[in-house]
Amino acid sequence: RKYDIMIAHTTIVFMRYIFFALASRNEQDPRTIGDLFYMECDELENIRFTKSLSLLLHALKELLEGEFVLSEQQVTKVLDQLIETLPTSFKEILSGNQPNQAYSTV
Numbered sequence: 001r002k003y004d005i006m007i008a009h010t011t012i013v014f015m016r017y018i019f020f021a022l023a024s025r026n027e028q029d030p031r032t033i034g035d036l037f038y039m040e041c042d043e044l045e046n047i048r049f050t051k052s053l054s055l056l057l058h059a060l061k062e063l064l065e066g067e068f069v070l071s072e073q074q075v076t077k078v079l080d081q082l083i084e085t086l087p088t089s090f091k092e093i094l095s096g097n098q099p100n101q102a103y104s105t106v
Contacts, residue, residue, distance in 0.1 A: 050093050057082075
């Protein structure tokens with residue numbers, strides 16, 4: 001009889017621990033907030049891609065200004081033409097609300 005009580009008590013204690021651990025994880029672990037965590041990770045990937053594309057455009061701008069001795073207006077014109085040939089999604093990422101911002105301030 002005493003053995004049954006000990007088993008029941010231990011079972012209840014373990015069940016309480018499992019519930020508290022689950023509640024703690026739901027409050028602290030960002031992966032438990034569902035798709036929002038994965039959407040944020042995807043956004044971070046897009047930011048890295050955008051930054052790398054901006055760095056490439058900046059390097060192209062420096063090359064055009066230094067190697068070919070082009071004026072700032074000519075370089076801007078070439079980069080604008082390059083951006084116009086990109087798919088719409090890239091254009092939106094690069095230009096945002098300020099055209100030429102992605103490659104002129106890097």
